[in-house]
Amino acid sequence: QVQLVESGGGLVQAGGSLRLSCAASGRTSSIDVMGWFRQAPGKEREFVAATPIIWNGDSTYGADSVKGRFTISRDGAKNTVYLQMNSLKPEDTAVYYCAADTRSGLRVGVRARDYNYWGQGTQVTVSS
Secondary structure, three states, X not given: OEEEEEEOOXXXXXXXXXXXXEEEEEOHXXXXXXXXXXXXXXXXXXXXXXXXXXOOOOOEEOOOOOOOOEEEEEEHHHOEEEEEEOOOOHHHOEEEEEEEEOOOOXXXXXXXXXXXXXXXXXXXXXXX
16 A cells, blocks of 8 residues: 655745645555646646656656646655646646556556555645
8 A cells, every 4th residue: 555645735826836745655665656636626637747756767747838837856765756836827726636656567647547546635726
């Protein structure tokens, strides 16, 4: 089993920055990939970014709207993944979820069903 705990969400003005953290515990050695998704009210869960854990590969980003503004990174020693979010916009408002995949092997998934462990989510609200 893997447990994921997110932190770092909050209220920020448009143009501001936030850094989300996701700490993994339990069978962390079984994690292949970790990623971030977000879900706004009335919308489907959306892929934001993911990074491989068991190999040194490139990170993958979702919608064009986050590319260049969001950066995913990891600290292997702390079993923690971060999402640095800059130049935030009101449309970035959502619950952000951390996810872990222990089944993919050497593939970074971009669909929610590619991930089998989820955190509880952290709210990010960007005011205009």
